[in-house]
Amino acid sequence: MKFEKRRANSNAAIPTASLSDIIFILLLFFMVTTTLREVDVLVQYKLPEAKAIEKIENKRLVTYLWIGRDERIQLNDAIVKLEEIQDIMYNKRVQLPQVIVSLRIDKNSSMGIVTDVQQKLRRADARRINYSTLLAP
Amino acid sequence: MVKIKKKKRPDPEIPTSSMSDISFLLLLFFLVSTVIDVDTGIGLTLPEYIPLEQAEVVPLSKDRLAALLINENGDVLLNGEIISIPQIQKNLIERISSKIGQPKNKKLVVSVKVDRKTNYNLYIMALDQVKGAYFEVRETYSRTKYGKKVGELDEKETTELRDEIPIIISIAEPEQIKK
DSSP: OOOOOOOOSSOOOOOOTTHHHHHHHHHHHHHHHOOOOOOOOOSOOOOOEESSOEEOOOGGGEEEEEEOTTOOEEETTEEEOHHHHHHHHHHHHHHOTTOEEEEEEOTTOBHHHHHHHHHHHHHTTOOEEEEEOEEOO | OOOOOOOOOOOOOOOOTTHHHHHHHHHHHHHHHOOOOOOEEEEEEOOOOOOTTTOOOOOOOGGGEEEEEEOTTSOEEETTEEEOGGGHHHHHHHHHHTTTTSOGGGSOEEEEEEOTTSBHHHHHHHHHHHHHHHHHHHHHHHHHHHSSOGGGOOHHHHHHHHHHSOOOEEEOOOSOOOO
């Protein structure tokens, strides 16, 4: 006696047409939800321009310091007083000995405040600095 | 009337299975090629902090020193002579080049001194000139000696170059420092 195998006639195919939509939605979701760790800059500043500039290769090492046009100082994500820089930077330097301080200083600042900050950095032994500038056209 | 049976055509379909691959590739391409906000600037290493009592004064011979002074009015002095900022580079190139081949303790030291009221932009312009001079000399040296650009040198040659033309910029302390 012959048994007929019961088998569906349809060929089984997974509908793949919507796969791309799903991936696009995934992509969009990530694009919308991701925030690049960025700091709110609380001071106003305009960078000077220079020609002989170099790139900071290792972003992981960088600590940012802003000096705004009203001479307020922001270190990474908070406004700090001049006196606080030394302690904060010293702790940072202990954790990360190769720290580079990127100085984003308003171009109309006077050198007085810049020197003061540099003295603090020297005392904190965070001596690798980078004057952030734009590429002059 | 005879009914003509319509020929059954297969449903027209766009092959969509590879669409996801395409979008993945697209996503990957953008992920790889995106560069977010590159930091550029003038790099410098500050001098070590030494308390005033322990500080020693090391005499520096006149021909090693290029003293750059920028006062609050924006006047620039190079070794006591008034100079305009765009001239600094040319002036220094000669001096740096003349030190090639000399021992390490004879290399040029550029000292930049500013006043507390000096404009920061001027300072950066001057520093830019100094750096530019060094880069220029390094580039020329690397071309004549190795026949390559600075960026194409291997590690050993780069160290050699750095030893031959070290960038020594000294940031002098201004007269009064706020304690």
